[in-house]
Amino acid sequence: MMEEATKASSPSSSSAAAAAAAAGEEEEVWSWGAGTDGQLGTGRLADEHLPRLLSLSLPSSISLLACGGAHVIALSSGGRVFSWGRGSSGQLGHGEAATNCLTPKAVTSLEGYFIAGVSAGWSHSGFVSDTGCLFTCGDGSFGQLGHGNLESCSSPIEVSYFLSKHVDQIACGMRHSLVLLKGDPNNRVYGFGSCKRGQLGPTSNRTRSTSLPQAIQGLENIEIVSVVASGDHSAALSSGGRVYNWGRGFPGFSDVHSPIELSSLLRIKQIALGWNHALVLTDGGEALILGGNRHGVLGNLENLGLTNHRPDVSALVLERVPGLDGKKVMQIAAGAEHSALVTEDMEVMTWGWGEHGQLGLGSTCDWIEPQRVSLGHTLPDHWAKCSIYCGSGFTFVIRSRTSSGPHQDD
Amino acid sequence: MSYDDVEIEDMEWNGELQAYTYPCPCGDLFQITKDDLRLGEDIARCPSCSLYITVIYNAEDFADAAGKKSLEPSKQQPVAVA
Numbered sequence: 469m470m471e472e473a474t475k476a477s478s479p480s481s482s483s484a485a486a487a488a489a490a491a492g493e494e495e496e497v498w499s500w501g502a503g504t505d506g507q508l509g510t511g512r513l514a515d516e517h518l519p520r521l522l523s524l525s526l527p528s529s530i531s532l533l534a535c536g537g538a539h540v541i542a543l544s545s546g547g548r549v550f551s552w553g554r555g556s557s558g559q560l561g562h563g564e565a566a567t568n569c570l571t572p573k574a575v576t577s578l579e580g581y582f583i584a585g586v587s588a589g590w591s592h593s594g595f596v597s598d599t600g601c602l603f604t605c606g607d608g609s610f611g612q613l614g615h616g617n618l619e620s621c622s623s624p625i626e627v628s629y630f631l632s633k634h635v636d637q638i639a640c641g642m643r644h645s646l647v648l649l650k651g652d653p654n655n656r657v658y659g660f661g662s663c664k665r666g667q668l669g670p671t672s673n674r675t676r677s678t679s680l681p682q683a684i685q686g687l688e689n690i691e692i693v694s695v696v697a698s699g700d701h702s703a704a705l706s707s708g709g710r711v712y713n714w715g716r717g718f719p720g721f722s723d724v725h726s727p728i729e730l731s732s733l734l735r736i737k738q739i740a741l742g743w744n745h746a747l748v749l750t751d752g753g754e755a756l757i758l759g760g761n762r763h764g765v766l767g768n769l770e771n772l773g774l775t776n777h778r779p780d781v782s783a784l785v786l787e788r789v790p791g792l793d794g795k796k797v798m799q800i801a802a803g804a805e806h807s808a809l810v811t812e813d814m815e816v817m818t819w820g821w822g823e824h825g826q827l828g829l830g831s832t833c834d835w836i837e838p839q840r841v842s843l844g845h846t847l848p849d850h851w852a853k854c855s856i857y858c859g860s861g862f863t864f865v866i867r868s869r870t871s872s873g874p875h876q877d878d
Numbered sequence: 879m880s881y882d883d884v885e886i887e888d889m890e891w892n893g894e895l896q897a898y899t900y901p902c903p904c905g906d907l908f909q910i911t912k913d914d915l916r917l918g919e920d921i922a923r924c925p926s927c928s929l930y931i932t933v934i935y936n937a938e939d940f941a942d943a944a945g946k947k948s949l950e951p952s953k954q955q956p957v958a959v960a
């Protein structure tokens with residue numbers, strides 16, 4: 469264990485760190501959790517129960533990560549895309565369906581574009597260029613690539629349905645995808661892929677999946693600013709801070725075949741979805757949780773007497789995430805059955821299912837309340853920025869600061 | 879406790895694993911073989927973690943196949959196969 473830790477933090481292969489340092493920027497990438505497909509970027513096919521500092525060889529700093537079932541997509545600040553982890557369905561976009569890829573590899577077919585957004589689903593991937601083009605690759609057997617067929621592909625292919633439209637965002641779930649368009653005030657949210665659980669909104673009876681994008685009904689005239697998909701859940705956030713949810717019902721609740729607004733008096737600024745729970749972050753920096761009665765993610769819905777009749781999601785109550793002692797939350801993230809957040813003082817906290825070490829606490833225990841994750845010896849407030857990302861059973865953190873820039877407290 | 883109840887039609891046949899599979903939240907796949915189903919087994923396990931799902935299927939769909947393959951005489955009338 470110690471030997472490995474030394475190896476992982478050895479400076480021998482830290483060309484990216486050196487390049488970043490030369491640019492006056494300090495950046496650290498950490499990962500932990502399920503790793504048997506190489507998704508942790510450690511160069512090994514093994515789980516990690518404690519955070520590992522990575523030496524990823526990337527040409528520039530990472531602006532965004534997308535973590536899927538067992539693969540990771542990194543977006544560089546220069547608009548380039550790199551991916552690693554499981555590639556058996558072509559989800560890495562490398563042009564061949566390989567079992568797995570242990571280190572970041574460029575998605576070369578997208579190099580003519582400046583990519584501005586990426587999303588990783590269970591076994592498919594989506595990429596959006598700054599010019600509004602959408603590309604997808606990976607498993608297409610439920611139509612989740614949006615190409616009008618059930619083919620899988622190992623190189624990103626442009627979704628021709630949106631050729632004359634400007635795509636702003638893509639969100640990939642287990643077997644479906646959501647797309648947010650820019651500019652169009654109505655019908656700005658589209659979906660494709662599996663729709664059996666209502667994840668594409670209202671569909672004609674007995675339709676199990678659709679491989680061509682269709683507008684999600686029920687969100688007309690609402691200005692949606694972001695879309696989220698995970699498992700068989702779908703959600704959208706409006707410019708007014710309202711949350712709309714549809715798809716598979718949270719534990720004890722029935723499936724929702726049309727977007728329903730969550731009742732909350734608070735203005736929401738971020739949504740994170742797991743496979744059986746959801747997190748939302750309020751404008752005021754409060755984290756709330758919904759659903760999830762397994763693995764200690766949230767207390768017992770059974771005790772509420774909801775097991776016999778299954779109300780829809782509008783009856784769900786958002787509960788405050790416990791154990792934060794009034795600390796403000798900056799960012800939330802959800803894996804399939806675990807949760808993570810970053811506090812205002814740049815602390816990383818995790819809770820939920822821990823069997824693969826995805827909580828980074830050095831054990832495989834589950835935790836009901838957020839626990840502090842220890843990331844090296846630097847004080848958390850040394851960092852100006854800390855971002856957290858969860859895949860199904862694993863977690864990534866990116867921390868950065870500009871060493872020559874103004875102090876963060878200014 | 880079973881993680882989920884999943885209908886067989888929502889599982890995918892994986893030729894490499896020779897099993898019906900469904901995504902496990904750990905990143906691996908829940909798996910159940912045709913032989914398991916023929917024997918009436920309804921639990922699909924994940925080889926990487928402690929979780930399992932309950933598979934919902936019509937036992938007769940697989941008992942038929944068992945009748946054809948098994949050396950024991952099937953109770954049902956043999957069906958002619960082209």
Ligand SMILES: [Zn+2]
Nearest residue numbers: 902904924927
């Ligand atoms: Zn598993």
